Amino acid sequence: MATARDVLLLESQRGRLSLARSRTASAGLLLAAVLVAAAVFAPFIALADPTAMDFQAPFRSPTRAHPFGTDNFGRDVFSRVLYGYRTSLLVGTGSVALAVAAGVPLGLVAGYVGGAVDHVIMRPMDALVAFPAVLLTIALVGVLGTSTAVLVAVIAIVYLPIIVRTMRASALAVRAEPFVEGARARGASDLRLALRHVLPNAIDPVLIQASILMGVAILIEAALSFLGLGTQPPNPSLGLMLADGRDIMRDAPWVVVFPGLAIMLAVLSFNLTADGLRDVLDPKGGGG
Amino acid sequence: MGLVRFLARRLLLTIPVLFGMSVVVFLLIRLVPGEPAQVILGLRATPEGLAAIHRDLGLDLPLHRQYVQWLSNFVTGNMGQDYRSHMAVTVLLRQRLPVTLELASLAMLLSVVIAIPLGVAAAVRRGGAADRTATLLGLVGISIPDFWLAIMLILFVALELGVLPSSGFRPFGEDAAGNLRSLLLPAVTLAAGLAAVLVRMTRASMVDVLSREFIRFARAKGLRERLVVYKHALRNASIPIITVIGLQSGYLLGGAVIVEQVFDLPGLGSLTVSATLERNYPVVQATAMVIGLMFVAVNLATDVAYALLNPRIRAQ
Numbered sequence: 001m002a003t004a005r006d007v008l009l010l011e012s013q014r015g016r017l018s019l020a021r022s023r024t025a026s027a028g029l030l031l032a033a034v035l036v037a038a039a040v041f042a043p044f045i046a047l048a049d050p051t052a053m054d055f056q057a058p059f060r061s062p063t064r065a066h067p068f069g070t071d072n073f074g075r076d077v078f079s080r081v082l083y084g085y086r087t088s089l090l091v092g093t094g095s096v097a098l099a100v101a102a103g104v105p106l107g108l109v110a111g112y113v114g115g116a117v118d119h120v121i122m123r124p125m126d127a128l129v130a131f132p133a134v135l136l137t138i139a140l141v142g143v144l145g146t147s148t149a150v151l152v153a154v155i156a157i158v159y160l161p162i163i164v165r166t167m168r169a170s171a172l173a174v175r176a177e178p179f180v181e182g183a184r185a186r187g188a189s190d191l192r193l194a195l196r197h198v199l200p201n202a203i204d205p206v207l208i209q210a211s212i213l214m215g216v217a218i219l220i221e222a223a224l225s226f227l228g229l230g231t232q233p234p235n236p237s238l239g240l241m242l243a244d245g246r247d248i249m250r251d252a253p254w255v256v257v258f259p260g261l262a263i264m265l266a267v268l269s270f271n272l273t274a275d276g277l278r279d280v281l282d283p284k285g286g287g288g
Numbered sequence: 289m290g291l292v293r294f295l296a297r298r299l300l301l302t303i304p305v306l307f308g309m310s311v312v313v314f315l316l317i318r319l320v321p322g323e324p325a326q327v328i329l330g331l332r333a334t335p336e337g338l339a340a341i342h343r344d345l346g347l348d349l350p351l352h353r354q355y356v357q358w359l360s361n362f363v364t365g366n367m368g369q370d371y372r373s374h375m376a377v378t379v380l381l382r383q384r385l386p387v388t389l390e391l392a393s394l395a396m397l398l399s400v401v402i403a404i405p406l407g408v409a410a411a412v413r414r415g416g417a418a419d420r421t422a423t424l425l426g427l428v429g430i431s432i433p434d435f436w437l438a439i440m441l442i443l444f445v446a447l448e449l450g451v452l453p454s455s456g457f458r459p460f461g462e463d464a465a466g467n468l469r470s471l472l473l474p475a476v477t478l479a480a481g482l483a484a485v486l487v488r489m490t491r492a493s494m495v496d497v498l499s500r501e502f503i504r505f506a507r508a509k510g511l512r513e514r515l516v517v518y519k520h521a522l523r524n525a526s527i528p529i530i531t532v533i534g535l536q537s538g539y540l541l542g543g544a545v546i547v548e549q550v551f552d553l554p555g556l557g558s559l560t561v562s563a564t565l566e567r568n569y570p571v572v573q574a575t576a577m578v579i580g581l582m583f584v585a586v587n588l589a590t591d592v593a594y595a596l597l598n599p600r601i602r603a604q
Contacts, residue, residue, distance in 0.1 A: 127312050130305050131309070131576065131580045132538060132541050133542060134542035138545065138560060139560075139572055139576045141564070143317070143319045222433055223546050226435050227549060242435070242439060249439070259436075264436070268431040271431055
């Protein structure tokens with residue numbers, strides 16, 4: 001039986017040749033890979049302990065010793081950005097993985113089974129998408145409390161209907177394909193049809209969506225932490241750095257310029273990956 | 289299916305969405321870990337205060353009765369009171385709503401004025417300078433964090449150049465020029481994301497239409513290029529563009545939540561954030577419900593506009 005992981009592997013093998021051909025996808029993937037590596041190996045790359053204060057060297061503008069300068073406590077901004085990436089990517093992968101893990105089965109069942117089951121699954125999803133994502137995130141965080149873990153869970157809740165809808169629409173389209181009918185005529189069970197035939201052929205739009213949502217999650221984590229509703233100090237977060245930096249940005253603009261550029265670069269890499277995936281997996285639709 | 293039947297069906301479809309929305313907002317306060325009244329009052333909790341909140345929220349009733357009570361109060365305009373300032377929530381909303389609406393409209397206007405001509409120019413001369421600008425705007429605009437763009441505008445335009453205010457708000461009635469000056473940077477911030485989506489859609493839609501037979505025919509019969517592009521092509525490319533404008537205007541409301549906070553504008557968004565930070569739940573519920581309602585209304589209007597423009601959709 002094909003598991004979701006097998007499907008992902010299959011997809012990555014099938015797409016590899018054409019993926020190399022798509023320049024946007026390779027640029028996006030390369031950039032994303034570099035950023036993930038920077039976050040994972042932050043302890044080895046960082047020039048200083050991100051929390052180490054140096055009262056001899058506050059407000060240093062960017063130099064070779066401090067490529068992104070230092071803040072009002074003399075902390076190295078470059079090292080802090082690296083550790084901030086860890087939080088961004090943790091929230092991004094955590095929330096998207098949760099939403100995909102719950103959303104793909106729900107969407108597959110809704111699209112494949114249809115009827116009353118479809119309604120039971122989809123109506124609560126409609127209620128969740130009735131709010132702008134940022135608003136729903138803020139309201140839920142306000143109720144459940146402010147921490148990075150809550151943020152992951154809340155973003156996953158906000159993402160769930162998006163994944164379910166994408167998976168459902170795609171499963172509906174694939175279910176009507178002749179090859180599914182053929183397999184059914186050969187006596188395949190519903191379970192086998194859904195997992196073996198519909199799921200592998202319907203997962204592409206979910207992958208594209210997941211890549212976009214990774215970028216959006218990084219934006220939401222930064223925005224909420226900036227507002228004081230996400231990651232709490234002393235934990236590192238790019239959004240928190242921007243919030244703290246606002247008070248001293250006239251004297252040290254680099255404390256707000258670099259963390260923001262870092263967020264943008266991360267979001268850009270996932271958007272480029274999504275664009276490239278769309279070109280490779282779905283040459284007919286979208287883009288232009 | 290006729291237009292009237294389509295509209296009737298579309299309206300009926302909003303009823304379960306509104307119901308679900310109200311359930312989500314109602315349940316928000318019930319999700320609070322621990323005793324909500326205690327959390328709301330915090331250290332200032334007195335037995336009388338706790339009892340009053342219990343009564344207001346109807347916490348001793350069974351859950352479904354609580355919901356009915358809350359909803360009927362809400363619909364009749366009794367949205368409870370702000371537990372900090374003791375103002376009625378409806379009064380607060382009436383003060384804050386116009387600021388958010390003005391900000392969102394201004395942002396919408398800016399992004400349409402920039403994105404549509406740029407998208408058209410990009411589609412007409414693919415690979416040209418306008419096309420490269422459009423691609424750049426399309427990618428940067430959706431990747432740039434809006435609150436960071438806000439900070440950059442405050443730092444470099446407001447503080448360094450000193451041409452526009454960095455925060456605060458002047459009501460239009462008191463000082464029209466000051467009102468526009470105070471809203472210009474927030475509106476530019478909000479417009480960036482929308483313009484990015486819009487420029488991509490305009491370009492894609494125009495590229496598609498420009499490759500059609502009737503455009504070739506219009507050119508072949510010697511029509512001026514301006515006329516072909518702006519009259520024949522843009523008109524036929526407008527349906528997806530208008531749909532995107534409609535759908536995205538809902539997201540402006542979400543973006544306003546953050547942008548208002550950064551620029552210190554007294555709108556619905558900054559009210560939501562400060563109420564959330566203060567655990568002022570009646571206000572959070574009311575703003576979530578009002579912003580949600582506007583979102584649903586905008587989506588409904590978009591679908592209706594879509595059906596009016598495109599007769600085929602009604603047949604489905």
